[in-house]
Amino acid sequence: TVVGFAISLLFHMTQTEVCPPSCNCKSLGEMKGLHIDCSSRQLTEVPALPVNTKRLYLQNNSLTSVPPGALDSLRSLEEVKIFDNPWNCDCHILYLKLWLEDVSAPSLANIRCATPAPVRMKPLRQLTGNELGICKRLLPIKCLEFFWRDLILIAGAIIALILIAWALKFSKKLVCQINLSQCDSREWLLGRH
Numbered sequence: 001t002v003v004g005f006a007i008s009l010l011f012h013m014t015q016t017e018v019c020p021p022s023c024n025c026k027s028l029g030e031m032k033g034l035h036i037d038c039s040s041r042q043l044t045e046v047p048a049l050p051v052n053t054k055r056l057y058l059q060n061n062s063l064t065s066v067p068p069g070a071l072d073s074l075r076s077l078e079e080v081k082i083f084d085n086p087w088n089c090d091c092h093i094l095y096l097k098l099w100l101e102d103v104s105a106p107s108l109a110n111i112r113c114a115t116p117a118p119v120r121m122k123p124l125r126q127l128t129g130n131e132l133g134i135c136k137r138l139l140p141i142k143c144l145e146f147f148w149r150d151l152i153l154i155a156g157a158i159i160a161l162i163l164i165a166w167a168l169k170f171s172k173k174l175v176c177q178i179n180l181s182q183c184d185s186r187e188w189l190l191g192r193h
Contacts (some may be wrong), residue, residue: 020047028054030131033076055079064088064114068095071103080104082111089127090114097124 019025033054036043045062063085100108111124
């Protein structure tokens with residue numbers, strides 16, 4: 001029992017040590033993870049979070065984006081609330097959007113963009129790559145280039161089909177002519193006898 005108490009105390013101490021200073025952390029029971037409440041703290045960035053976070057509340061802060069990879073270690077996360085932040089929905093928001101699509105689609109539904117102006121108040125889940133500003137410049141091939149490439153491929157396929165049809169028609173005529181000439185020569189040979 002003394003060993004059990006010591007392990008429990010050590011577990012509790014390590015849990016409080018990893019709690020971000022700007023947040024309130026509660027244990028959900030031994031080996032069940034942590035409930036981390038960082039809501040309404042005027043945070044401008046996501047704090048370093050313990051890997052055993054089960055519930056994470058980051059709503060009502062001043063978060064504008066989340067750095068790529070910042071939330072990847074939260075593999076046991078079951079609930080996340082991240083709405084009511086002034087999200088800047090440019091190319092840098094893609095990480096958060098994709099992460100929430102995988103981890104918590106309901107949370108993604110509650111996130112609205114604050115900036116830039118063309119997407120203000122639009123739900124993040126509805127944004128496409130074209131609406132995410134500088135992402136357009138990062139794409140390797142423009143849509144117009146895809147259009148011309150596809151048009152050339154389609155034209156090439158049509159020309160190839162026409163040539164194949166012509167070759168088949170020509171070969172049929174040739175076969176008929178060969179057959180006719182063979183028939184004529186047989187008839188000529190039979191007619192002589």
